[in-house]
Amino acid sequence: MTMLVTNEAMNNPGAQGIGVNLRNELVRLNWIQHRRFAQEIADLKLTVPQFYTLSTLMTMGGSASMGDLARATHQVSATMTGIIDRLVRDGLVERQRSDEDRRSVVVAITPAGQELVDTAWGRAMNALENALQGLSREEEVAAYHFVERLNGAMMS
DSSP states (O other), X not given: OOOOXXXXXXXXXXXXXXXHHHHHHHHHHHHHHHHHHXXXXXXXXXXXXXXXXXXXXXXXXXXXXXXXXXXXXXXXXXXXXXXXXXXXXXXXXXXXXXXXXXXXXXXXXOHHHHHHHHHHXXXXXXXHHHHHTTOOHHHHXXXXXXXXXXXXXXXX
């Protein structure tokens, strides 16, 4: 069931329950963050899924099998194949045969891919720092614990 929150409900959380308001605000925050980040990296000719794939590759040591990469990015194999095809075309990753199993394909980030991820991460961190500037230390700590717990719940 989809429920939009009215201005009245936003100003009076008891009207529909704080849970409804919280869910709506989280969906809104997710959308705004996604849009803003996409705008931040648009001139790099990089999409958010491509950035996330490259970033994940870096956290995996620079290379990973297609299956491991798909699982780590929460993508289905067909979607991951399309993302990797475009990253290969742009020279940001390379496909290689696995040393352990020649039938298996490993994706490795290139130096150009690493540089692009570093640039995009810098932009992302600057944008988040600007957004969080108005929070007190206590609010930052509370937000951190909330997001950490929510991430854990969503991953299980």
